[in-house]
Amino acid sequence: MEKLRRITGVIDVFVFVATTLAIAGVFYEGMTLKWYGFVGILVVCMDYSFLPATILHLILDRKEKQIRFHLFSMGMLLTAIIMKIAGLDYPAVTLVFWYFYIWFLYGWLNIRRLRERCKASAGEQPLSGTVRFDPETQVAIIRSSICTGEKVAGFKNKTDGRFTEVMLIRDPDDEKRFREQYGLDTVKVEY
Numbered sequence: 001m002e003k004l005r006r007i008t009g010v011i012d013v014f015v016f017v018a019t020t021l022a023i024a025g026v027f028y029e030g031m032t033l034k035w036y037g038f039v040g041i042l043v044v045c046m047d048y049s050f051l052p053a054t055i056l057h058l059i060l061d062r063k064e065k066q067i068r069f070h071l072f073s074m075g076m077l078l079t080a081i082i083m084k085i086a087g088l089d090y091p092a093v094t095l096v097f098w099y100f101y102i103w104f105l106y107g108w109l110n111i112r113r114l115r116e117r118c119k120a121s122a123g124e125q126p127l128s129g130t131v132r133f134d135p136e137t138q139v140a141i142i143r144s145s146i147c148t149g150e151k152v153a154g155f156k157n158k159t160d161g162r163f164t165e166v167m168l169i170r171d172p173d174d175e176k177r178f179r180e181q182y183g184l185d186t187v188k189v190e191y
Contacts, residue, residue: 004056004059008056011052011053011056012106012109012113014045014049015046015049015050015053015102016106016107016110018049019046019102019103019106022045023099023103025038025042025043026043026099046099050102051077053106054073055074057109058074069105073105080098131154131155131164131166137158138155138157138158138164139158140154140155140182140187141153141154141155141188142154142187142188142189142190143189143190144191151168151169151189152167152168153187154167156190166178
C-alpha cells in the first residue's frame, strides 16, 4: 500500500504541473489570439492523468475526509464522459472551472503531502517501529502538563509506573495518528 501511495504522489505532482501548464497555455493562446499545438497536448496530459489519479485516491483515501473531493471528481469525470458519448458540447466556462478545480485540488493535495513530510522530519509523527506497545504490561496514556498544556503520548508500565515517551501531541491529528499507529480506540489523559 505504501508503494501505491508513492506512485499516487508522483501522479499528483504530474497532474498539478500539467494543469498549471495547461492553464498557462490556454491564457497565452487567449492573449496572443493564436492556437498552439502544445497547449492541446498539455490539456490531454492533464485530463488523462486526472482520471487514474482520481481512481487511485478513491482506493487509498476511502477512510479519509478528503474522499468527498475525489467522489465529486469521479462524478465530474463520469458526467463529462456521458456528455462526450451523447455528443453534447461543454459550455466554455465549464472548462475553465474544470481546469481550476483540478489545479486547486491537486495543489492542495501536494501542499498537504509536503506539510506531512515536514512534520515527519521535525519528529512530530510517531516513531514507528522504535517503541513497542505491550497491552499486557503497559497502558497507553497522554501526559498533559497543567502549567503549559503540553501533551506527550506514550506508554506507562503497569507494574512500576515508568513512562515511555512516544511522541509530542500538538493537535487532534497527532493524537489520531498515535491511536492509529498503535491500534487504540481511546487514550487516557493524565495530568
